[in-house]
Amino acid sequence: MVIIGNGGSSSAIEDFISRNPNHGYQLVGFFCDDSEMAKEKEMYLGPAANCIDYVLNNKIDEIFCTLTPSENSEIERLMINADKHLIRFRFVPEYHNYGVKKLAVQSFGPGIAVIPLRPEPQEVMLNRFFKRAFDIIFSLFVIVFIFSWFFPLLAILIRLESKGPVIFKQSRSGRDNKPFMCYKFRSMRENDDSDKRQAQRYDHRITKIGAFIRRTSIDELPQFLNVLMGNMSVVGPRPHMVHHTVQYAQLIDKYMTRHFLKPGITGWAQIQGYRGETPTTESMSKRVEADVWYLENWSFLLDIKIIFSTIWISVMGDENAF
Incomplete structure (x- = not known):
């Protein structure tokens, strides 16, 4: 798997995978457009636009994206191409600082997904x-x-x-x-x-x-x-x-x-x-x-x-x- 983005959720995913090697995921690296922040990542693979070509050439199974389409114009194109090439594309919300333990996506209306901070039965x-x-x-x-x-x-x-x-x-x-x-x-x-x-x-x-x-x-x-x-x-x-x-x-x-x-x-x-x-x-x-x-x-x-x-x-x- 690879990660698009360089925020707190990216670091949280990296930390979780390193502490849970039996979970079934192997992190290959990160894609992001912030060159200054990218220098801090040892596993930096390049800008987000290069993601699809890289995963195809290296047989990557999944892409975890911590950015939204409004934050990066390349995201929508990457989503479409991921589907075309049978690569699973997953969004990761930036909730790591709040310590949310259980997330459940709720449908608020056609095409509108809502993620509450906690389950409330x-x-x-x-x-x-x-x-x-x-x-x-x-x-x-x-x-x-x-x-x-x-x-x-x-x-x-x-x-x-x-x-x-x-x-x-x-x-x-x-x-x-x-x-x-x-x-x-x-x-x-x-x-x-x-x-x-x-x-x-x-x-x-x-x-x-x-x-x-x-x-x-x-x-x-x-x-x-x-x-x-x-x-x-x-x-x-x-x-x-x-x-x-x-x-x-x-x-x-x-x-x-x-x-x-x-x-x-x-x-x-x-x-x-x-x-x-x-x-x-x-x-x-x-x-x-x-x-x-x-x-x-x-x-x-x-x-x-x-x-x-x-x-x-x-x-x-x-x-x-x-």
């Missing part, structure tokens, strides 16, 4: 329908058979220990970064830091009954009302305080990517151990990485796995739940 209408249907059925079940009798019991216990509302409401960042009012059973004494400060281990603001419902995740039960209303899902990235969204969006490149999805009561990050306080940017980065992985790899069976894993962790106890 939940962008498929049928997938969204099934996920929403499951959210409605599951949340109704929890509200009718669990929340309905838990609420009066917890209301008494919460009010006996401290003053304040039984249900704590807080503005959180939702899908498309739209804020929504998130519900929880109140687990803390009323304080002025609730919209800015995360709960910490041995946090003096947490009540005794609050410590129990947080450890068992019972405090999240009111969020099934959020699911029923449509601003949350049973499974998805956990919703963060608006203040933290503004803060971490400046520190973590892909932080906002998690907001392509509805936030969830539980998520892939949580069953991977990324739950509770995130005292460092690194710990938040790991949570975001898990959230983005979920976005790219969603399936209905994955949601079921996350739900059962969450139930198991809640029963067995989670050291990060406090």
Whole structure:
């Protein structure tokens, strides 16, 4: 194979082939019209216009092109001649710097190819329908058979220990970064830091009954009302305080990517151990990485796995739940 172009993708291909000799490709050299940059390449074969003659004379099987026809007027002619001589011609997009792991070409219209930065299974209408249907059925079940009798019991216990509302409401960042009012059973004494400060281990603001419902995740039960209303899902990235969204969006490149999805009561990050306080940017980065992985790899069976894993962790106890 030969490569047309001298950009980052060309170097990425060269590096991949050198590290994976069993992949089946042997790189012969590069063609490009930038003579100054070409001097840096030990395998420089000449300008792009000479490519077809070279591959015919040297029995090359494939041409990988990192340039577009608009960047080089020779590309269209090379494509046509490659077909005539049964030489496979492949375009390579310049995505190497963004670390895209999975690329899938989508047809946007006649002759229009679109390459998204990542796969998003939940962008498929049928997938969204099934996920929403499951959210409605599951949340109704929890509200009718669990929340309905838990609420009066917890209301008494919460009010006996401290003053304040039984249900704590807080503005959180939702899908498309739209804020929504998130519900929880109140687990803390009323304080002025609730919209800015995360709960910490041995946090003096947490009540005794609050410590129990947080450890068992019972405090999240009111969020099934959020699911029923449509601003949350049973499974998805956990919703963060608006203040933290503004803060971490400046520190973590892909932080906002998690907001392509509805936030969830539980998520892939949580069953991977990324739950509770995130005292460092690194710990938040790991949570975001898990959230983005979920976005790219969603399936209905994955949601079921996350739900059962969450139930198991809640029963067995989670050291990060406090």
